[in-house]
Amino acid sequence: MEIELYIAQLLSTPSGNSCVRAGEVLKVSHDKVNRLLNEGAYTGKDLFDKAAPNLVLEGGQLSLVDSVADKLYSDPESNPW
DSSP states (O other): OOHHHHHHHHHHOOSOOOHHHHHHHHTSOHHHHHHHHHHSOOOHHHHHHHHGGGOOOSSSOOOOOOOOOOOTTOOGGGOOO
16 A cells, blocks of 8 residues: 555545544555555654645645543553553
8 A cells, every 4th residue: 555545545534534444435444544544754844745746735724633632441540652
């Protein structure tokens, strides 16, 4: 799977994105999406650089949130990071 496909999927999914959802849309396993993201050191600039030719950057507003919400059932003490 190419990073360009993943970026296109991100841009076309307005909310609720995850490796599982990306796998469903791209018709690959969510593990394949996860491996793609873990293999590279991608930044927000990488995403912008790939998407910029397809964006109209006059007027309007673009807001991106790159955060992870804690799950009620997760144990923060067991997090390996």
